[in-house]
Structure formats: C-alpha cells, structure tokens
Amino acid sequence: MNWNYLILILLATFGGGLIPMTIRRINANFTIYLLAFTGAFLFGITIMHLLPEVYHELGHNAGIYVVLGFFLQVFLQQLSHGMEHGHTHLPGENHRHIAVMPLLLGLSIHAFMEGIPLGFQYEDKSALPSLMVGVAAHKVPEALTLITVMMHAHRKKAELWRILIAFALVTPLAAVLAGWMGNRFEIVQHYLLYVVALVIGAFLHISTTIFYESGTKHHELSGKKVMAIAAGLVLAFLTLIFE
Template identity: 75%
Template structure:
C-alpha cells in the first residue's frame, strides 16, 4: 500500500473542505469549472484504465452487469447525499433552515468508501493506480467543498464542522487500507474486489456524466469555459497513457 497516495487523497479532501470554511465568498463559476474538469478527468481515467482492466478480467457480460449495478446504486445513494458528489448543494431556503446532517454525511460517506476500494486492488496496468489516485484526489476537492458549504448553512458549531470534515477525509483512505489488507491475505478476496471495482466504475460513470450536463450551469448549457474545462480534464487523462 502506497501511503503517499492516501495522504494525497486525505489532503485533497481536507483542502477542499477548508475552502468554504476560510473563504465565505466563493465565485460560483469557479466550482462549476472545477467540477467540469474533475468530472472529465475522472471519466477519462475510468474509461482508459479501469474499464479495460475489469473487462479483461471478468469478461464483457459479467463486467457489464456489475457496472450497471454500480450505476444504479449511485442513483440510490444520491437520494441520501442529494447529489453532492456532483456538486449539488441544495441549500435550504429562508423559511427552511434545517439540514438533515446524518443522511447527507452517511450517503456521501458510503460513496467515499466505495471510491477507496479500487485503491486497494492490484492492477495489471501499472499506470491505473496512480491515475486513479489523481482522479479521486481531483474529485475530492469539489466534493468536500460542497459538503462543507452545505454543513455550514446548517449553523453547526465549528468544532462539529471540523469533526465532520476530518472523518469524511479519512473514509476513502481507510477503505483503501481495508481492501488492500483483505486482498493481500486472500486471493479469493482479491478476485472479489474486481466485482466491486466494476460497480465503482458504474458509480463514476454516473457522477462524471451528470457533472457534464449539470454542475450548476443555467439550463445545463455547455458554455465555452465549461467545454474548455472538460477538454482539459479529458486531455490530462489521455496523457496518463504515455506512462504505460
């Protein structure tokens, strides 16, 4: 297990969550373009690295079934997280200031736990793991930013905000460690992780494609800057192939 990778993901999550805590006025356009870039990069990494690995190991039909299952599992999870994985804030109105913290954090934490499982898997493609780490780390920044923005509108004490952020930042690294340790002790577990990786691919496809069409833009249009952000993310994902 490469601890540097886990530290990078922890730091990215912590950094994203600190942005709204330290800066009360954030230009909403920044998060739109950041989401578009991170969503495109994650989409590219999923298609270029994870998908070929899973299809090669499981075969087309089995891989496809689990990818579909992961896609719709993510649809179910966002009923609790309200789409914070892809930048939806759903802040309460002036007359409805209550935020149900537990289901929001729980839904997003289950997603974060799923994200960590592929980090504990052993890939034949040597560039898959570092590329995936970069994709998840980029994605963690707007994800944590959105989470803490919503939590702050719940008028929580600063101590509780810090506790939520730190626990959330630990979920994905902890999941990666668990998956790695279980896989190292058993070949059966290592093979079983393939099915979970396939489900995570489905979740990534749902999140990244939703970001393309939504991510806060009016009428879900593709502005020039958003297209450029997407192109930059895809281009960077393609560049990871040169290290194979």
C-alpha cells in the same frame, strides 16, 4: 499500498473543505469549472484504465456490475442529495432543516466505495496512480460542497472540523482495508474486482451528471466549461503515456 497517494487524497479533501471555511465568498464559476475539470478527468481515467481492466478479467459479466453500480449511485444520491457531483441545493432550499445523518451516510458510503479500487492490484501499472490522482481531484469539490452545505445548516466550527476529518479518513481507510484484505486472502482480491466494476458504474454516473449539470443555469455548455472538460480529458489521456 503507496502511502504518498493516500496522503494526497487526505490533503485534497482537507483543502476542499477548508475553501468555504476560509473564503467568505466563493465565485460560483470556480466551483462549476472545478467540477467540470475533475469530472472529465475521472471519466477519462474510468474509461481508459478501469473499464479495460474489469472487462479483461470478467468478460461480458463486467457490464452487469457496471450497470448495477450506476444505479446504486442513483440510490445513494437520494441520501447525499447529489453532493458527490456538486449539488449544494436541497429540496425547498431549506438548509436549516437538513437531515444530516442520511446525507453523511450516503456521502460516506460513496467515499468508501471510492477507496476500495485504490486497494486493488491492477495489471495496468498506470491504473492505480492515475486513479489516485483522479479521486484526489474529485475530493476537492466533494469536500467543498459538503462543508458549504454544513455551513448553511449553521453547524458550529468544531462540528465542521469533526465532519471534515471523519469524511477525509473514509476513502484512505477503505483503500487500506481493501489492500490489506486483498493481499492476505486471494478470494478477497478476486471479489474486489466485482466491487471495482460497481464503482466504475458509480463514477460514470457522477462524471456524466457533472457534464450535464455542474451548477450551470439551464445546464448550458459555456465555452469556459468546455475548456475545463477538455483539460480534464487531455490530462486523462496523458496518463496513458505511463502504461
């Protein structure tokens, strides 16, 4: 377990959460392009590093778990209201009456799932550092959206900090737990591979939803959004150099 990677994820989460707490007016385009970039990078990492790994180990059975993970994420976003892919609007735009616990539960389960593949031992030596960077990049808009919604729900600053700290710890703790269990029990390491396949499905759902939506009116693909997506994919391609 590389602790530097986990610190990077912690800092990225705190950084994303601090943006709405310190900047009064955030340009809507900033969030759109940030989501497009991080979504494209996560998509590229998933396709180029994680998918080959699970198909190599599980064969065609991997596809079953990828599909299950895709629809597991569909279920989770009913709780989180899609905050993991940048949604800040809730039904009726009534932020004063947000059901906070289901929302935090859904987002925390997703964050825990993100952490589990970080504790897995990959044959592809570039897979783990690439995934770490991809998850860290995704944490910035994820935390930004979470704290933005909590602020619109008129949560006190002390509560905002508690939520941000708790949320920031979920993914690193999941990575540490998965790594610790996998190193001590061979059967756990084997079954972690199935969890990685589930997470791949969730990542595919999140990243492709970002491509389609990411906050733009009528879901159009503007030139700048295309450039942000292209930059994310190019960065993902560059990680193949380190294989």
